[in-house]
Amino acid sequence: MSTCVDRLEGPGLPLRGDNIDTDRIIPARFLKAVTFDGLGDHVFEDDREALADHPFSNPAYQQAHVLFTNDNFGSGSSREHAPQALKRWGISACVGESFSEIFRGNSLAIGLPCVTVSHEDIERLMSVVEATPSARFTLVLSDRTLTVDGTSVSVGIEDSVRDAFLTGTWDATGMLLDDFDVVRGVASRVPYIRGF
Amino acid sequence: MGKTLLKKVWDLHAVRALPTGQTQLFIGLHLIHEVTTPQAFDMLRARGVGVAFPDRTFATTDHIIPTLDQARPFQDALAEEMLSALERNCAEYDIPFWNLDSERQGIVHVIGPELGLTQPGMTVACGDSHTSTHGALGAVAFGIGTSQVRDVLASQSLAFDPLKVRRIAVNGELARGVFAKDVVLEIIHRLGVKGGVGYAYEYGGTALDRMSIEERLTVCNMSIEGGARIGYVNPDETTFDYLRGRPFSPSGDAFDRAVSWWRSVASDADADYDDVVEIAASEIEPRVTWGINPGQSVGVSGRIPSTGAAGADGAVAEALDFMGLTEGAPIRGTKIDVAFVGSCTNSRLSDLREAARVAKGQRVAPHVKALVVPGSRAVLAAAEQEGLHQVFLDAGFEWRAAGCSMCLAMNPDKLDGQQVCASSSNRNFKGRQGSPTGRTLLMSPAMVAAAALAGEVTDVRDVLG
Ligand code: SF4
Numbered sequence: 001m002s003t004c005v006d007r008l009e010g011p012g013l014p015l016r017g018d019n020i021d022t023d024r025i026i027p028a029r030f031l032k033a034v035t036f037d038g039l040g041d042h043v044f045e046d047d048r049e050a051l052a053d054h055p056f057s058n059p060a061y062q063q064a065h066v067l068f069t070n071d072n073f074g075s076g077s078s079r080e081h082a083p084q085a086l087k088r089w090g091i092s093a094c095v096g097e098s099f100s101e102i103f104r105g106n107s108l109a110i111g112l113p114c115v116t117v118s119h120e121d122i123e124r125l126m127s128v129v130e131a132t133p134s135a136r137f138t139l140v141l142s143d144r145t146l147t148v149d150g151t152s153v154s155v156g157i158e159d160s161v162r163d164a165f166l167t168g169t170w171d172a173t174g175m176l177l178d179d180f181d182v183v184r185g186v187a188s189r190v191p192y193i194r195g196f
Numbered sequence: 197m198g199k200t201l202l203k204k205v206w207d208l209h210a211v212r213a214l215p216t217g218q219t220q221l222f223i224g225l226h227l228i229h230e231v232t233t234p235q236a237f238d239m240l241r242a243r244g245v246g247v248a249f250p251d252r253t254f255a256t257t258d259h260i261i262p263t264l265d266q267a268r269p270f271q272d273a274l275a276e277e278m279l280s281a282l283e284r285n286c287a288e289y290d291i292p293f294w295n296l297d298s299e300r301q302g303i304v305h306v307i308g309p310e311l312g313l314t315q316p317g318m319t320v321a322c323g324d325s326h327t328s329t330h331g332a333l334g335a336v337a338f339g340i341g342t343s344q345v346r347d348v349l350a351s352q353s354l355a356f357d358p359l360k361v362r363r364i365a366v367n368g369e370l371a372r373g374v375f376a377k378d379v380v381l382e383i384i385h386r387l388g389v390k391g392g393v394g395y396a397y398e399y400g401g402t403a404l405d406r407m408s409i410e411e412r413l414t415v416c417n418m419s420i421e422g423g424a425r426i427g428y429v430n431p432d433e434t435t436f437d438y439l440r441g442r443p444f445s446p447s448g449d450a451f452d453r454a455v456s457w458w459r460s461v462a463s464d465a466d467a468d469y470d471d472v473v474e475i476a477a478s479e480i481e482p483r484v485t486w487g488i489n490p491g492q493s494v495g496v497s498g499r500i501p502s503t504g505a506a507g508a509d510g511a512v513a514e515a516l517d518f519m520g521l522t523e524g525a526p527i528r529g530t531k532i533d534v535a536f537v538g539s540c541t542n543s544r545l546s547d548l549r550e551a552a553r554v555a556k557g558q559r560v561a562p563h564v565k566a567l568v569v570p571g572s573r574a575v576l577a578a579a580e581q582e583g584l585h586q587v588f589l590d591a592g593f594e595w596r597a598a599g600c601s602m603c604l605a606m607n608p609d610k611l612d613g614q615q616v617c618a619s620s621s622n623r624n625f626k627g628r629q630g631s632p633t634g635r636t637l638l639m640s641p642a643m644v645a646a647a648a649l650a651g652e653v654t655d656v657r658d659v660l661g
Binding site for chain 1 (some may be wrong): 341344353605
């Protein structure tokens, strides 16, 4: 069983913009490798090239653990390389208005929580980081809260996903193999496997 | 109240309720390729776990392979390493692999249906977001990440949260020159690139009923561009006819038994949907994207939006800035440098026929580099049988070997600098076609061919006469 994930702490990084897709998080040319090693160095490589003061290049945010994003973050390709690259860069939690489904699922599978907050809250949280990059945020999944400077906002996360983090079953392999006879049972009743 | 196809397939494949509240779902068909799997196999090895059902996983190679010179070892050492890893992994775990020397090789989402591997009522998973394509045959098909590929290899199952179902009914007749690609671009434009988050899309209505399987594959392919991880069409006579006689389809009496089961998995007439959307087919024009996500499209007779228009936000300005387009200008007449007919959206025989119909007897504009890349070896062979390759070559298009090619440019086919590409693929994201500043205009294959000839975006309806 993998480790339980409940409380995550650290400074933030504000990344403004809706619909930031996985091709931007990690351009396809970095997928040409048989391991995930080294992906952290190439996070947002092309965006950083195009924009000198990109938040991921900004010295003020180099210690960040909590990534703040807007709407539909992580849309596009199913590449797990995207959350892998963020995690390897140093991000340990994503807080945004909304996430694409596959990105959120991939993040769960590697123990990186994605939680949602309202538009107003994300604006406020981003302003806090921009004003005080050293501000420390504390995300507590069991309480569904994100706290900074003694003020808490509530964050959204499905019960099942929260439970997976809290019980350490976000790495699902063990759980899926727990009762393998049942899997065989389903295989033997599915018409297209039985030969109709 | 009746049930949707999604619900019926879900119930049949549910292994058990997991302690987290998710459902453990049995995966009937697992497709793999070279890009998203090497790490998954390494994780299996690290845990000392084997592959549970090696006969339910099938492999091909598509993303990184060159479409010009396929001699091994590849010139690109990283690409060579990835293909070698897949070869080793398939050999070690006894997984069938259609490699470059196989007649069955091709883009994973083209060969699944073509071989009859994908069938109604199945659950299909693949480490690729366009797995939604396979829903065209009435399967429940979705993309997964690498850790989930590991899970499917290890357990032939996945932990999954339930989804809602939105029925999208497109009714009426499509006008001449309007294709399945235009239908799905219209849907994404109307419902937005995140409109489908949390939903499976069920496509129906008289326009979908009339579509061939290849056209339905195009529509389902782009479900993910609208945020829906799953898109499907209920199986019908068109589906059964398509599957008859394919290499992995049931044969003899089993085929008839299969058809009656396939019929039974279709959504009931009184099925309960979480949402219903209706679209009139007659309102749909050939569409072209002007921006940096697939929702940012306009009818070919329309204009590029203004940054000041109602509903326009910072996204319009950002997109126009990247694309170098002028706000308010007609999209028609936008100059292109490259034309690409290919990708799992539009590289099947019918797509190539439509493009060839436009190209026949014409010449590609001198400043345009034009490429036709069939989706599979089988499509390539069938197209050559009909002489389509000659039509393209005579018109000045390049005729390439099957693969993903310039759809995402993890191979030698890439845009250069700020080139503008008219493309029949599915994503116009910044940098998608290999150059960080390259620009993509998505459209139907016929529209791509028309743009290649004119050297600029043009209305295929004028060309078709
Ligand atoms: S053709 Fe493009 S979208 Fe389809 S599988 Fe290949 S890279 Fe992905």
